[in-house]
Each structure stands twice: as structure tokens, then as C-alpha cells.
Amino acid sequence: xxxxxxxxxxxxxxxxxxxxxxxxxxxxxxxxxxxxxxxxxxxxxxxxxxxxxxxxxxxxxxxxxxxxxxxxxxxxxxxxxxxxxxxxxxxxxxxxxxxxxxxxxxxxxxxxxxxxxxxxxxxxxxxxxxxxxxxxxxxxxxxxxxxxxxxxxxxxxxxxxxxxxxxxxxxxxxxxxxxxxxxxxxxxxxxxxxxxxxxxxxxxxxxxxxxxxxxxxxxxxxxxxxxxxxxxxxxxxxxxxxxxxxxxxxxxxxxxxxxxxxxxxxxxxxxxxxxxxxxxxxxxxxxxxxxxxxxxxxxxxxxxx
Amino acid sequence: xxxxxxxxxxxxxxxxxxxxxxxxxxxxxxxxxxxxxxxxxxxxxxxxxxxxxxxxxxxxxxxxxxxxxxxxxxxxxxxxxxxxxxxxxxxxxx
Numbered sequence: 493x494x495x496x497x498x499x500x501x502x503x504x505x506x507x508x509x510x511x512x513x514x515x516x517x518x519x520x521x522x523x524x525x526x527x528x529x530x531x532x533x534x535x536x537x538x539x540x541x542x543x544x545x546x547x548x549x550x551x552x553x554x555x556x557x558x559x560x561x562x563x564x565x566x567x568x569x570x571x572x573x574x575x576x577x578x579x580x581x582x583x584x585x586x587x588x589x590x591x592x593x594x595x596x597x598x599x600x601x602x603x604x605x606x607x608x609x610x611x612x613x614x615x616x617x618x619x620x621x622x623x624x625x626x627x628x629x630x631x632x633x634x635x636x637x638x639x640x641x642x643x644x645x646x647x648x649x650x651x652x653x654x655x656x657x658x659x660x661x662x663x664x665x666x667x668x669x670x671x672x673x674x675x676x677x678x679x680x681x682x683x684x685x686x687x688x689x690x691x692x693x694x695x696x697x698x699x700x701x702x703x704x705x706x707x708x709x710x711x712x713x714x715x716x717x718x719x720x721x722x723x724x725x726x727x728x729x730x731x732x733x734x735x736x737x738x739x740x741x742x743x744x745x746x747x748x749x750x751x752x753x754x755x756x757x758x759x760x761x762x763x764x765x766x767x768x769x770x771x772x773x774x775x776x777x778x779x780x781x782x783x784x785x786x787x788x789x790x791x792x793x794x795x796x797x
Numbered sequence: 798x799x800x801x802x803x804x805x806x807x808x809x810x811x812x813x814x815x816x817x818x819x820x821x822x823x824x825x826x827x828x829x830x831x832x833x834x835x836x837x838x839x840x841x842x843x844x845x846x847x848x849x850x851x852x853x854x855x856x857x858x859x860x861x862x863x864x865x866x867x868x869x870x871x872x873x874x875x876x877x878x879x880x881x882x883x884x885x886x887x888x889x890x891x
Contacts, residue, residue, distance in 0.1 A: 511861055512861055558841075561841070565838050565841065568838055569838075572822050572823075575804075580801060581802075582801065645842070787830065788826055790826065794827055
């Protein structure tokens, strides 16, 4: 009965709010997806932080700082939204540390040159935007509202990345090569950010029925590729896929085979930076313990005074 | 596991003269920290001229499941709306 009413509400495009009845499967799917999303924003600060002190100009440094601060903010919006499902922030962080919760696999790759800041903003944030624009219509109210807020802020991230790539592509031959190299390394992991192909994705059935997801992995991936090919052409860089070509009949770009073996290997902990990313997060959390303790003590003192 | 921090709901007045609007929440151990965290999290792009923070536990909410019964008293009083009344043809400015 409850389940039927719930589905009717979803079918009528009504949002589900925290106090409404929902199936356990819906709640669990959301906790997994939203916490993974939140952890990705937070872990995603690390590869970019790597270049703050080495940014090539004061302008670039200020922009990168603002971007990294935004990512922290986006993580917090998402943790807040996730907490409305009845799980605490402490538990969410604990799940990350215990490796029970995942984050986007793309952040397990290192950022080797300044051009990687360009590639991440342009491709990684670009792919995230395609996903997040779609998720603005998700059926869970708090998630939808967080996505709307994040999308508003995110478009500067992609533009700053593309600007870096454009600048480098028209610079010296070495700079152009650096930009091309960053594109070569980040292209495939970026298009795999949308997750397994629909034929291999076991959970998307309910996620689509419950309208948690509004478009499938393959639809989102195609959308991103179609948008991005022209942008690469404009700045004279080449997408590292020999099979990439316009398909008149489909009205979309065809593209080559993705290396899912590598994808799963990185997801399962064997990427170049998995250990470093998690160790750093754990250390930062432990190093901050005395601050949290002091804040609690201060608050108690205020109460007794 | 660390002690839980208090959750505060955040309301922002976007411009002088407008009402405060709910934007989300923050975690903080005291009210000054709540205000400062709200500023950092919700007003990075000139979104506000004033912020209120209220402990989430202090908010009393009606239940959405009971909303029909709860709001029922207002449903049958159409005469509270101006469209209920018939105006003579030709009457202006009313």
C-alpha cells in the first residue's frame, strides 16, 4: 500500500521529502549515491590542492583557491542532504575511512602538470555538470535542491579549466604538448566517470523507476562526448580516440571501446593514488581531532557560564 | 567516533527589505561558529545581507502525512479569496 502510494507520487513527478514514507531500498540507494557524491567533492580537492602553491600566476592561484573552496562547499551541501536520510556525518566519514563508501575513481589519478588543472576543470567538472544537471530533476527533494545550488556554482569551474587548456594550446609547442598530454591522460577516465555501460549496470533498474536517476549512464556519456568534441576542435587539441567520428544517422558521435578492466581495477583500490588520497583524508581528520574537541569544550563552558 | 555536533538551520535575507529564506544547514558547536560556517558555506557569491541560524532541534514542523487534515480548516472558506465575489459590470479599480 505504502509502496504503491510512493510510486504514484514519483510517477506524478512529486518530490519525496525526508519525513515521507519511502522503501528501504530507495533510502539505501540514495545514501550510497549521495555519500559517494559528497566524498567525491571532498577527495576531489586533493588533486587540485597539489597545484595551488605552484599556480603560474596570482590570478590563476586565486581562481584555483576559490574553486577548491567551492568543492568543499559542495561536499557539505551533499553531506547535509544525505543526513536527512537518517545517517550522521560521522558515520558517513567513517564509511569512507573504512572503504565501505566509494568516491569517484577519477581522483585516483595524479595531477602531473599545470595542464592537468585545465583538463580536470574542462573534462572532469564538465562530465560532473552533465550528470548534475540531470540530477536536478531527481525525485528526492533535498538532493534535487543541492544539485540546483551546485550547478549554479559549477559552471565557472569548467570555464576556468577550458581557459587554461585554450591558453596552453596556443602557447609554445611545449605548452601545447603539455595540454595534449593532459587531454590524453584524462579523456578515457573522464568518460568512464558516468559508470558502467547500461548493459552492465545492475542497479539502474530501480534507480530509473524511482527517478533517482533521470538518464542512463550511456545517455549521459553520449551527451558529454557530443558537447566536448567541438570544444577540443576549437582549441586545436585532439581527443585520443581513433574511432571517434560523427554518425549522421544517430545524430551522435560514435566512439571507441573503454577499458573497463582498468576502471574496475582503479575502483577496487589499485589506481596510482588510491592509498595516498585516503591516507591524506584520514590524517587530516585525525589532525583536526583536537580542534573538534576544543570546540566542544568551549560550547560546554558557554552553557555553564 | 567523535561526539556529534549540533545542526543549525540557515536562513538568508538576500537583500534588505526581503524575507529570510531557508537555504540549508551547517554543523557547529556554538552560535558564533554556526554563523561563521553559514557565511562561508552559503554566501560565497554575495547571496546575503543578513543570516539567521536556528538549532534544528528547536524547529517544530507539521507532519506532511497529516497535511490534509491539518490544513483542512482553510479549504472550505473560499470567501476569503477575492475571486469569490461577483462584481457588477463596468466597476473599475476594485
